[in-house]
Amino acid sequence: MNQQMVGIEIENVHLSFGDTEVLTGVNLTIEPGEFFAFLGPSGSGKSTLLRAIAGFGPRPSGAIRIGGKDIVDLPPWKRNVGMVFQSYALWPHLSVRDNVAFGLRERKMPRNEIGPRVDAALDLVGLSHLADRMPNQLSGGQQQRIALARTVVVEPQVLLLDEPLSNLDANLRVQMRRELLALQRKLGLTTIFVTHDQEEANTTSDRMAVLDGGVIQQVGSPQVLYDNPENLFVANFLGTANVLNGKVEKSGDQMRFLTSTGDVLPVGDTSVTSGSIVLRPQNINISATGGSDTIKGKVLHREFLGSQIRYIVEAAGSEIIVDQSHAVGADWQEIGGDVALQINAQTAVVIADPH
Amino acid sequence: MSDTSRPGSLADKLPSALFPRVSGLGMVALLIALLLIGLLIIPVLLVIYVAFLDPNTEALTLNNFQDFFGSSLFRESFWNSFYVSAMSVVVATIIALPLAYITTRFNFAGAMIIQSLGFIPLIMPPFVGAVAMQLIFGRNGTINLLLKEKFGVSIPFMDGLNGVILVQSIHYFPFILINLSTSLRNIDRSMEEAAQNLGSYGMRLFRRVVFPLAMPGYIAGAALVFIKVFDDLGTPLLLNVNNMLAPQAFLRISSIGISDPMGYVISFILVAFSIFSLWASFLFMRGKDYSTTQKGGGGLSKRDLRTHEKVMAYGVVALILLAVLSPHIGLTLLSFATIWSYAPLPDGYTMQNFVTMWNASGEYITNTVIYAGLAAVADIIIGTAIAYIVMRTKIFGRKALDYLATAALAVPGVVLGIGYLRLFHGMEVPFSGEPMASWWVIIALALMIRRLPYALRACTAALQQVSVSLEEAAENLGASKARTVKKIVIPLMTGGILAGFVTSFATAAVELSATIMLVSSDSDAPLAYGIYLFMQTPSGRGAGAALGLVAVLIVGLGTFLSQMVVERDKKYRMSGQEQ
Numbered sequence: 001m002n003q004q005m006v007g008i009e010i011e012n013v014h015l016s017f018g019d020t021e022v023l024t025g026v027n028l029t030i031e032p033g034e035f036f037a038f039l040g041p042s043g044s045g046k047s048t049l050l051r052a053i054a055g056f057g058p059r060p061s062g063a064i065r066i067g068g069k070d071i072v073d074l075p076p077w078k079r080n081v082g083m084v085f086q087s088y089a090l091w092p093h094l095s096v097r098d099n100v101a102f103g104l105r106e107r108k109m110p111r112n113e114i115g116p117r118v119d120a121a122l123d124l125v126g127l128s129h130l131a132d133r134m135p136n137q138l139s140g141g142q143q144q145r146i147a148l149a150r151t152v153v154v155e156p157q158v159l160l161l162d163e164p165l166s167n168l169d170a171n172l173r174v175q176m177r178r179e180l181l182a183l184q185r186k187l188g189l190t191t192i193f194v195t196h197d198q199e200e201a202n203t204t205s206d207r208m209a210v211l212d213g214g215v216i217q218q219v220g221s222p223q224v225l226y227d228n229p230e231n232l233f234v235a236n237f238l239g240t241a242n243v244l245n246g247k248v249e250k251s252g253d254q255m256r257f258l259t260s261t262g263d264v265l266p267v268g269d270t271s272v273t274s275g276s277i278v279l280r281p282q283n284i285n286i287s288a289t290g291g292s293d294t295i296k297g298k299v300l301h302r303e304f305l306g307s308q309i310r311y312i313v314e315a316a317g318s319e320i321i322v323d324q325s326h327a328v329g330a331d332w333q334e335i336g337g338d339v340a341l342q343i344n345a346q347t348a349v350v351i352a353d354p355h
Numbered sequence: 356m357s358d359t360s361r362p363g364s365l366a367d368k369l370p371s372a373l374f375p376r377v378s379g380l381g382m383v384a385l386l387i388a389l390l391l392i393g394l395l396i397i398p399v400l401l402v403i404y405v406a407f408l409d410p411n412t413e414a415l416t417l418n419n420f421q422d423f424f425g426s427s428l429f430r431e432s433f434w435n436s437f438y439v440s441a442m443s444v445v446v447a448t449i450i451a452l453p454l455a456y457i458t459t460r461f462n463f464a465g466a467m468i469i470q471s472l473g474f475i476p477l478i479m480p481p482f483v484g485a486v487a488m489q490l491i492f493g494r495n496g497t498i499n500l501l502l503k504e505k506f507g508v509s510i511p512f513m514d515g516l517n518g519v520i521l522v523q524s525i526h527y528f529p530f531i532l533i534n535l536s537t538s539l540r541n542i543d544r545s546m547e548e549a550a551q552n553l554g555s556y557g558m559r560l561f562r563r564v565v566f567p568l569a570m571p572g573y574i575a576g577a578a579l580v581f582i583k584v585f586d587d588l589g590t591p592l593l594l595n596v597n598n599m600l601a602p603q604a605f606l607r608i609s610s611i612g613i614s615d616p617m618g619y620v621i622s623f624i625l626v627a628f629s630i631f632s633l634w635a636s637f638l639f640m641r642g643k644d645y646s647t648t649q650k651g652g653g654g655l656s657k658r659d660l661r662t663h664e665k666v667m668a669y670g671v672v673a674l675i676l677l678a679v680l681s682p683h684i685g686l687t688l689l690s691f692a693t694i695w696s697y698a699p700l701p702d703g704y705t706m707q708n709f710v711t712m713w714n715a716s717g718e719y720i721t722n723t724v725i726y727a728g729l730a731a732v733a734d735i736i737i738g739t740a741i742a743y744i745v746m747r748t749k750i751f752g753r754k755a756l757d758y759l760a761t762a763a764l765a766v767p768g769v770v771l772g773i774g775y776l777r778l779f780h781g782m783e784v785p786f787s788g789e790p791m792a793s794w795w796v797i798i799a800l801a802l803m804i805r806r807l808p809y810a811l812r813a814c815t816a817a818l819q820q821v822s823v824s825l826e827e828a829a830e831n832l833g834a835s836k837a838r839t840v841k842k843i844v845i846p847l848m849t850g851g852i853l854a855g856f857v858t859s860f861a862t863a864a865v866e867l868s869a870t871i872m873l874v875s876s877d878s879d880a881p882l883a884y885g886i887y888l889f890m891q892t893p894s895g896r897g898a899g900a901a902l903g904l905v906a907v908l909i910v911g912l913g914t915f916l917s918q919m920v921v922e923r924d925k926k927y928r929m930s931g932q933e934q
Contacts (some may be wrong), residue, residue, distance in 0.1 A: 085548070093567040
């Protein structure tokens with residue numbers, strides 16, 4: 001199943017259902033062979049964008065180019081874009097073999113070529129022995145693999161996965177996402193994966209786009225998006241974030257963040273003068289005694305999470321979440337006790353207020 | 356409930372085998388089972404048994420069947436019945452398929468109207484429409500008179516078997532429409548999109564994916580149409596087509612007498628075919644629960660029609676609806692007509708038919724209200740009890756009770772009628788001493804058994820809506836089983852039960868096949884039989900049509916009311932959940 005790898009360019013795509021605009025000015029370039037994720041909450045437009053690439057739903061304005069060719073005006077059956085549906089959409093009246101052979105028959109492939117191709121596809125997902133079963137005799141994970149085989153057997157130019165793991169139980173989900181990634185690497189297929197689960201996106205994708213309200217918020221590798229969110233939505237959507245408002249000041253050659261309550265935090269170099277500071281819970285150090293560059297607070301709650309202890313600390317006029325990794329014999333801060341919070345200047349991100 | 360006897364009472368000291376601890380509900384189940392066995396199973400088995408008896412020696416024999424297939428009239432009747440049923444399925448499909456397809460696949464203004472207009476034939480008993488259809492489509496009916504005048508040709512729409520096929524398919528096509536539309540609507544959008552994604556479209560997509568997925572619904576509808584047409588007595592009788600099975604059974608029994616074995620042989624064949632068709636459709640549908648709609652998925656996507664498609668679609672729909680409504684139009688015209696014969700339209704219009712009808716049929720209407728009312732009340736009581744026993748208890752054989760009650764669907768009215776005549780033959784009504792077989796109560800009992808499946812389905816649906824936890828909450832707060840049923844279950848089921856009553860009543864009111872066998876004097880006759888009598892003479896047709904119109908109004912109003920009740924109930928339930 002070798003195939004010329006193609007890229008996808010999405011240029012100024014707008015899309016509306018009636019009067020409701022669901023996608024607003026989407027611009028995106030996906031590299032050939034890339035495993036790309038669309039991540040966002042429900043209603044963010046991520047599935048709509050994926051379906052627009054496959055040709056389902058209202059016609060978008062703008063351009064969607066696959067391998068340089070604009071496909072916006074092509075009907076779904078002429079796009080050669082493979083899609084795996086959230087519900088798998090295996091046809092219950094056809095056997096596994098007939099499901100997988102469907103696309104090849106539609107392409108008028110000679111009968112004697114269809115058989116080996118179907119066998120190879122089933123082999124690829126490790127389910128050759130189930131070829132003569134009916135879909136309702138398969139488990140969820142098996143159905144998922146058959147749906148995948150049915151899609152890749154026609155050698156599509158790109159592979160679209162619409163929340164492919166959401167109908168599986170937690171253990172299977174972890175296993176399937178590894179298998180998906182392995183398969184994608186093997187086939188070298190440019191792949192888009194839609195999910196609302198940040199862990200799925202983080203663990204599989206080369207790069208991802210975070211969507212909210214039909215607008216792309218940020219594009220980048222999972223690590224870049226987590227460490228350097230460009231706006232509060234991305235900061236809050238990926239992991240847990242403490243957010244304080246205030247101003248950036250320069251004192252000597254040192255930058256400082258002055259919160260609205262008058263507390264002072266060290267920050268790295270930034271061009272932002274006024275906005276929010278984002279602090280990840282694991283990047284805050286908690287101790288009973290204060291030192292330089294610390295802010296004072298009081299422990300409100302304490303939760304033991306196994307590998308971590310989570311404190312909710314009242315400080316700088318808000319409730320700040322602090323995670324300390326737990327090891328045998330570690331000291332715990334008392335509930336109601338006075339504590340000092342210390343921030344590493346390099347880990348704090350300052351985000352400008354939206355204009 | 357079985358623990359009420361005080362410790363140390365006499366009953367406790369006796370061997371328990373003498374007093375099996377049967378709970379109150381167990382007793383109810385037993386009573387219902389006995390009732391169903393006595394009034395459904397035994398009469399039908401009796402009919403089958405007699406089909407194998409030599410009429411003279413009372414010995415078991417196959418001679419009756421030999422005689423049956425030896426007679427050219429019966430062979431012809433058998434093939435006619437089969438042919439008419441099969442052709443009715445074909446014609447009903449031709450009517451239903453475009454309606455189902457257009458309304459479920461396209462954004463089509465008036466799709467709602469078509470789907471509900473499609474049900475209108477069902478609110479008119481087929482035999483009522485038959486005469487009106489004769490006047491419109493018959494050899495000297497409206498259409499043919501116009502065709503002859505303009506083009507010098509005529510089309511034998513209503514000649515012989517054609518007439519039966521046309522009337523039946525126009526009447527029964529909604530069964531296919533309803534089931535097929537439901538199936539089409541239950542197909543998840545992704546089923547179709549997955550096929551498009553893999554390169555399929557147009558008719559090929561419909562043939563390979565959409566229609567196969569809707570097949571179970573189609574088969575269910577088609578099997579129902581086949582059985583209903585095969586069993587129907589009223590329509591062929593009214594159209595004077597006697598060389599079919601059900602009319603032959605009726606004629607043999609009514610003219611030769613209940614000892615003539617041919618009526619029983621025909622009954623056996625009718626029952627066997629009913630069961631065979633149900634079994635065949637069941638076999639086909641086994642393992643094919645294709646309802647694929649997913650949470651948040653939604654049915655097939657609908658697309659807009661282009662202008663020329665729109666014109667065509669409206670044309671097809673208008674033509675079909677005109678044909679479907681023709682019995683109603685014809686009946687209405689006929690009921691107001693002075694004379695309507697050898698003319699495209701009646702010569703003049705009058706109210707006289709209604710006066711005649713009213714004077715002559717007060718008794719028919721009273722009888723109908725009594726019989727159908729009693730039958731429907733009994734149906735909902737038994738239906739509620741069975742529903743509760745099946746869904747809420749572990750009583751042994753509860754499923755069998757459900758199947759037993761539903762089995763009435765597979766028993767043709769003619770067969771039940773013949774069974775009752777035979778079973779109650781020679782018995783006397785206690786005290787009054789009149790012959791049991793001609794007692795009016797027997798008619799009401801037959802109606803009750805015939806309509807029980809409808810009421811049972813409504814009651815089961817109603818009980819399904821009542822969460823078990825609502826009952827458990829009442830019991831937890833100290834209410835006994837009986838009080839819980841009375842205070843919680845029944846009130847919550849009221850809407851569904853009421854809908855069941857109305858459906859049972861309305862359809863029992865126009866039932867002809869069983870009643871025509873059991874009516875012994877005109878004074879005991881219900882409305883359906885009255886229409887049949889009126890329609891026998893050309894001069895009575897106007898009044899018959901007027902009475903037919905009354906019947907249509909009763910059934911139509913009933914259907915409307917039960918819909919209202921069900922809808923209101925749904926809303927009431929929804930608002931309850933939101934709070």
